[in-house]
């Protein structure tokens with residue numbers, strides 16, 4: 001597929017979350033002269049993963065492609081609030097580079113030692129912290145069962161809803177149109193996609209269609225007869241209030257139990273200092289379930305948290321919510337052209353890291369759609385057919 005700017009036609013992007021909006025923004029920013037139309041069924045985004053995310057942004061992956069995507073995106077987030085300012089919208093992502101800190105116990109020490117050398121060799125910014133160094137950084141954290149820490153000083157977190165609003169406003173400012181509608185079918189003929197059918201019955205013709213439907217990507221692809229290996233899987237988050245103003249800010253701390261938390265110091269919040277706490281349940285069954293199971297807070301979240309930081313014992317639960325990860329068999333995204341329909345592009349299956357990678361994904365998809373090649377970062381290994389060819393991508397740094 002090659003849609004050079006001078007012969008540009010209409011590109012329809014289905015899904016206006018961070019991924020769809022970043023693709024729209026990058027296409028137009030890169031000089032695409034045709035029409036870019038983003039179709040989003042719910043502009044309140046209340047079930048969009050982008051709206052429900054934790055906001056973690058890290059470089060600490062273990063595969064070259066994810067490290068490169070994350071490094072590009074980290075640089076972008078450093079200047080997001082300035083660079084993505086457009087008339088009528090000033091983003092406040094507030095990317096706080098307080099780091100991601102993995103606490104490493106004896107059982108995982110060898111694995112992390114190897115991972116750190118590997119990450120360094122690939123150019124990721126990562127430090128090994130001794131127990132003394134950990135004590136200085138996080139004086140209240142219990143370390144008697146910890147061997148060392150692995151810290152990414154360029155990592156951190158930002159406000160997901162501001163990322164979403166920022167990409168959307170910037171895409172619109174450079175010329176993308178947003179249409180509130182649901183795509184209920186795709187117009188296909190052998191080897192090609194001709195457009196989409198909306199819930200109103202309207203048929204919209206397009207030169208290329210992009211699947212940016214997040215956890216609903218499988219449903220969209222199925223309309224074209226494609227069985228995409230992407231499943232929605234529920235992920236919980238809880239916000240709790242700290243017993244007092246904390247004397248320092250937590251980085252994203254990842255405990256050996258899997259529970260991880262970050263500071264939530266949004267100055268507009270009416271509560272005091274808060275934490276956002278996550279704990280991925282590995283046996284969560286796939287499905288479009290948004291119900292928050294509040295009973296998980298006590299055992300799966302609060303207990304491991306206060307065991308690690310005993311002074312957090314009086315934390316007060318403020319709220320919990322659940323959103324959907326879009327999971328692929330290797331937990332890495334599917335990026336690029338569909339082998340079945342040459343002008344159908346996929347940007348799906350980001351599991352728990354679509355927000356942090358969104359800037360790079362937009363750039364890469366813009367290049368793939370316009371020129372047929374991704375020059376900024378080679379994402380060939382993330383091609384959507386890799387499972388059929390028995391070539392999953394291994395990255396052990398998944399949370």
Ligand SMILES: Cc1cc2nc3c(=O)[nH]c(=O)nc-3n(C[C@H](O)[C@H](O)[C@H](O)COP(=O)(O)OP(=O)(O)OC[C@H]3O[C@@H](n4cnc5c(N)ncnc54)[C@H](O)[C@@H]3O)c2cc1C
Pocket residue numbers: 014015016017018019020039040041042045047048049050051052053054055056057181182183184212213214215216220235236237322323324325326347350351352353354355356357
């Ligand atoms: C609880 C939770 C915590 C997370 N934490 C992090 C984190 O810390 N860091 C990180 O990087 N990532 C995190 N993620 C993952 C991240 O949120 C996602 O990978 C990312 O938001 C995916 O963006 P998206 O645009 O693909 O999907 P979405 O934001 O879900 O957007 C897809 C959009 O497509 C629309 N749509 C779907 N089908 C149709 C249709 N047929 N017609 C019209 N519109 C349609 C939907 O309405 C939706 O708005 C988290 C996710 C969850 C659920």
